[in-house]
Amino acid sequence: MTSTNRLLPPGQHAIDGFPRFGTHLHMPPPDVPPNPTIELGGAMTPTAAFEVAGLMRLPRRELTADLHCVAGWTAPDLKWEGVMFDAFYEHIIAPHVTPGSVITHLLFSGLDGHQSVVQFEDAVNADVIIADTLNGRPLGGDHGAPARLVSPSQYGYMSTKHLARIEAHTARPTAHPGNATALADIMLRGPVIQRHPRARVWEEERHPVLPAWTTRVLGRALTAPGILLSYSGRRK
Ligand SMILES: Nc1nc2c(c(=O)[nH]1)N[C@H]1C(S)=C(S)[C@@H](COP(=O)(O)O)O[C@H]1N2
Numbered sequence: 742m743t744s745t746n747r748l749l750p751p752g753q754h755a756i757d758g759f760p761r762f763g764t765h766l767h768m769p770p771p772d773v774p775p776n777p778t779i780e781l782g783g784a785m786t787p788t789a790a791f792e793v794a795g796l797m798r799l800p801r802r803e804l805t806a807d808l809h810c811v812a813g814w815t816a817p818d819l820k821w822e823g824v825m826f827d828a829f830y831e832h833i834i835a836p837h838v839t840p841g842s843v844i845t846h847l848l849f850s851g852l853d854g855h856q857s858v859v860q861f862e863d864a865v866n867a868d869v870i871i872a873d874t875l876n877g878r879p880l881g882g883d884h885g886a887p888a889r890l891v892s893p894s895q896y897g898y899m900s901t902k903h904l905a906r907i908e909a910h911t912a913r914p915t916a917h918p919g920n921a922t923a924l925a926d927i928m929l930r931g932p933v934i935q936r937h938p939r940a941r942v943w944e945e946e947r948h949p950v951l952p953a954w955t956t957r958v959l960g961r962a963l964t965a966p967g968i969l970l971s972y973s974g975r976r977k
């Protein structure tokens with residue numbers, strides 16, 4: 742286990758290293774187009790596109806944070822760099838929002854089809870970043886190239902990798918159900934287990950209805966070290 746001695750959110754255990762994880766582990770990371778853009782949509786006029794390279798021209802910050810997967814593992818001390826989401830919202834999204842709309846939710850979509858719906862106040866929390874580097878290097882395919890959301894106070898499924906589109910909404914939108922064949926999908930989207938809409942780690946908001954311990958137990962079973970190792974082994 743890790744040498745870091747710290748207080749973790751309830752039900753989490755620290756792991757060494759940082760596995761690629763998510764609902765599409767059976768697929769290789771998505772290809773990144775030559776000049777990647779993030780489409781902007783929802784309550785915006787007109788629909789716009791933001792070049793990912795433009796992240797270099799906005800105010801940049803570094804953020805060191807742990808990443809907590811709802812399945813129970815925590816990858817400690819990840820060093821991200823990019824643009825804080827509140828600054829991105831102010832500079833890039835807000836100018837396009839239809840006048841008079843009160844934005845309550847943001848819908849983030851990845852190149853692989855993963856989606857997360859984040860309440861406005863959670864998205865503009867002071868620790869939420871759109872990252873394009875990890876530990877001093879450009880983000881690779883495993884962890885979200887060309888850029889990803891990182892919301893460390895929420896379970897990992899909110900931190901959409903390979904950002905391709907961000908929508909601003911005036912009511913909670915329905916996330917696309919996605920591809921339901923991976924193990925993680927059984928856990929996150931199966932008939933019994935669903936995602937909590939806020940997913941705050943310190944409140945242990947793992948599931949909208951079931952008590953947190955049930956998802957803990959199931960999450961641990963599905964992400965036992967052998968399973969994670971076999972996935973990362975296959976990826977190398
Ligand atoms: N595009 C995309 N983003 C995603 C996922 C995914 O499958 N696709 N998985 C989520 C889950 S469940 C977790 S725990 C984190 C894991 O981040 P990592 O793969 O960089 O470890 O990414 C999240 N973001």
Ligand SMILES: [Mo]
Nearest residue numbers: 810811897898
């Ligand atoms: Mo996760």
